[in-house]
Amino acid sequence: MTTTTAINLTFSPVSESWQANNLVQVVNDQIYVFIKPDSLHPLRDIQKAGRKIDGMGVKQVTFVGENWGSNRQWALALGFTSVGKLTNVEFVGERKEELTKKLAVYAWSRDLTNQTPAQLFPASLAEQTIDYLSSLSPEHVTTTVINGEALAEQGWMGTYNVGKGSTNPPCLLEVDYNPTGDADAAISACLVGKGITFDSGGYSMKSSVGMFDMKCDMGGAAVVAGALALAIESGLTKRVKLFLCCAENMVSSFAYKLGDVITYKNGVTMEVANTDAEGRIVLADGLLAAGETGAPLIIDAATLTGAAVGATGGDYTALFALDQDVADIAIKTAKQVNEPIWQLPLETWHQSKCPSSFADTANSRPIPGGGPGGASNAAGFLSRFVPNEGKGWLHFDIAAAYNGKANELWAAGATGLSIDTIAQLILAE
Known part of the structure; x- marks a missing residue:
């Protein structure tokens, strides 16, 4: 006892x-x-x-x-x-019951992120997310998983190419939470998460030190799934969709390569300048899927760039938006729930910061860290794949999602930061 x-x-x-x-x-x-x-x-x-x-x-x-x-x-x-x-x-x-439920959601998300790469691979990330969300509201949750070659057949080329080099095939998970009872109900918000269950860097291979904590590279998926779970536990009455872009970034004779050109469903072509800038490649698929729903609010979360960690010291979530009104709401919401957040620069001209001679854009620049402004440039890349010129879109580069070692605030492992912020945003939408 x-x-x-x-x-x-x-x-x-x-x-x-x-x-x-x-x-x-x-x-x-x-x-x-x-x-x-x-x-x-x-x-x-x-x-x-x-x-x-x-x-x-x-x-x-x-x-x-x-x-x-x-x-x-x-x-x-x-x-x-x-x-x-x-x-x-x-x-x-x-607030005992409310806090107990909230802690259980954070615990699930943190534990998911802390799992080893052998435990957590693309299919198991999808399965565990389905099981957990379904357990909270079985009558309102429906799911679809697109696996392996079916991704290419249906045009989800980013997730397919990043994950095709692994023996564990990539997948795109769609969770439809619809408590309205109306199959034609409007979707109030979409959440998109980066689910890279292990990141070797691909042919732009990380060092051993840089690779050691890369089980956490699906932290964005864990955060947005946790945010939907917390919103459900808090009485969410609106229809919300969740998209997780799940892959292992590995090296093999089938892996994607530097210089490859990938064509997305919206016609944008992208040259691979760095296989270790894979998060934005898979997130583009999720953002396109979210845009197809017509949702007025789209939020993505990802452990996307080392540049965001460098800018915030790993204490804040880095926020990016082209819609300042929705960014202001996010900042206010984060302060209300005491989750540190900091807005970094993003303009439409950041889309041109990763040029290519052979495609509409590259995914990065072929220099260490993607060069100056790496986090903004990554967000600029993502902005190519959101509707309405970015209106209603928020990008969370969750620099404070994981700590390899304990510090004065956190134990070693995942933190769950930004779950509450994102949950409150979709509850209010």
Whole structure:
């Protein structure tokens, strides 16, 4: 039986021996989290305290005292939870059930991202997503999976080419959540996720160090699937579609190569300048599929560029949009749910930043990291595949989705950041 440890929250020292810089201290066999009244970032400090409590060997926590509002409980839960105990938090108060469901969704998404490449390959990513979402609302979820050669036959050439070199065939998953009971109901939003279950870099091969954490390259798929799950658990009443572009980026005699030209369903031709810039190649298919639905809101999420990590330090999700009104809504929503986000530049002229002499565009530039402005250039590439000149489209480059090692805020592994933001956006649409 797991023993649950009660955590107190205080804004003043509870003993004379308390050291001012200590976030956590044990007093009379009780654990206290101390947040200075003048703290500029109290929720961040509480999350740091959660990490320290995890490091003390505590297996499960609950909250005691009058100071634990829902945001404070959630902050500590994010810091405390880690591999093997992603749901080991007992919430209290009026929002107990809501927070418990939310943590379960984050745990599912984080665990999915943490799975090994042997456990999680394109077909199993699709299957696990189908099983989980169907379990939440079996009467409202229908799914379609397009596998292997059928992708090429139906024109989904990006996902097909990136994944064709692996013994595990690529696939495109479509999940239709329709609680309306009307088969002709309008689709209010589409979510698109990058599902690269392992990224060797292809013929533009990564180093061993750069490849080590590439099981996480399907983090975008886990985040958007988690966002749909959280919205369903929160009472989503509108029709939403989810598209996951699933592939392994491997090297073989069948793998796609530098200099190949791929033609997409919308007629855009793309020269492969870097096989390690594969995320945008598969996402283009998902964005085209989303555009075909006529949905007024399209959100994609991907662990897309190292440039976004470099720009944000891995603390924020990088946001891109051509529609500033919808970007402003996303930024406001992210602040409301305390998920760090930062908008980076994107204009229509970013589409021309990856030129090709043999196609309409290249997928990158044949220089390390794609050159200056790599994250904006990647977003510019994606903007070729969204309808209405980008109106209603948001691109989340989820730079804070995964940590190879534990840090002061997070345990090693996936974080789930941006699940709540995206869930709230589709709930409000």
